[in-house]
Amino acid sequence: MKILFYDAATYDVESFEKELNHFPDIEIIYHEVDISPKTVSLAQGCDAICAFVNSDLSAPVLEKLAAINIRLVLLRCAGFNNIDLEKANELGITVLRVPGYSPEAVAELAITLALAVNRHVHKSYIKVRENNFSLVGLTGVNFHGKTAGIIGTGKIGAAMCRICRGFGMRVIAYDMYPNKELEFVEYMSLADVLKQSDLISLHCPLTDETYHMINKDTIAQMKDDVILVNTSRGALVDSEELIQGIRQGKFFGVGLDVYEEEGDNVFENREDELLQHSITARLLSFPNVIITSHQGFLTREALAAISRTTLQNAVDYENRTIHEANQVK
Incomplete structure (x- = not known):
């Protein structure tokens, strides 16, 4: 062949x-x-x-x-x-x-994004490279004792559940088909997961039902200072309404390995170009957002x-x- x-x-x-x-x-x-x-x-x-x-x-x-x-x-x-x-x-x-x-590969990147945006690793790295050792603006929160909300508990979501449990987090989840192997996970409605979670991580496929499941209405249901991570599919999140939520101070941090508009960017070197009128450029302008280039599998x-x-x-x-x-x- x-x-x-x-x-x-x-x-x-x-x-x-x-x-x-x-x-x-x-x-x-x-x-x-x-x-x-x-x-x-x-x-x-x-x-x-x-x-x-x-x-x-x-x-x-x-x-x-x-x-x-x-x-x-x-x-x-x-x-x-x-x-x-x-x-x-x-x-x-x-x-x-x-x-x-390798479900663990994607789940490990998801928790990496959550940890990095929580502890401002991206900002700290840049500051120290410029000989700025001030800690101002780098305060994070403990994940231990907090609530992780996992949306979608297939193989990758299940791996993320186990990682969060290892951090000492309470793990709640939403899935139309609960994973019986995750006996420590509390399954509940999507609305309840959104309301109770300090960390929300998306691990579901993109379908007609899940398209833009994160929008202004579901964002409004979330806790203030929530951390949102998406390593699944970009169109699960309405980017314009996510940007609006970030501007309104809803999120402590956002970590994205996938995002709408990534088709023109992902896996490409565009370092010499100006991303004008770009969702990606606007997201990158926020100090509490980390974007990676669809590398969960890597x-x-x-x-x-x-x-x-x-x-x-x-x-x-x-x-x-x-x-x-x-x-x-």
Whole structure:
């Protein structure tokens, strides 16, 4: 099987090349450019393409892929809201993803963001680099004894629950399907989680129901001086209304690894550009906000798991196709 990799970064190449030793029948062609209607032709002659979380896999792109006989789309990520699944099914294109690679990797970044924004690590780092050792403006709060509200308790949310419990926090959660393995977690309504939490961490998928679940109404229900962390999907939060809440002094701190508008920024080096009229620029202007570049997955262990599962998905697809072709009709 020959696979065309779109939007391949150095860490992708390194991790997949290590795993390829265990998959001798797979050949990978790496390209730095992402998939688009103009770059679909790069996959001519390949059996499958591999894309990432922000790749454009809309109906027009899928139609062009089908036209060059691509029947398998491999997503080296858990999220799939960037692909038109209905169109893929209509075109006979199989879509396979990596539903779980390292829940701890994302959860550990979530608590890192919460701790950093709480203890003003970003501000302290800059001050000390400029020989300013004053502690003014760096006061945080203890997490021990506080209440952590986890919205979504799948594998990543569950890992976050365990981390918060390890800090000595009371852990409450909202999920339509409570995780029975989390016996120490108190499940309650979303409204109650918002009202009672000192730290709120989002760990749910982006659906029609969860789109902009954090908005002016839900923000109004939160405690004053709450810490909000989002390492899940940017559109869970209405950015304009989050900015309004920050300006009104609602939040002690906000940590975002994902955010609306990230599509043009994530994984790109734009250091020589001016982000004019940008949600990202406005968020970065606040001293109590930390933004990272969608790096929750970026650990050696997670990358290895993503590579291994993606390649195994390709093998499983090919074996199933061969089996179906050999069946007596």
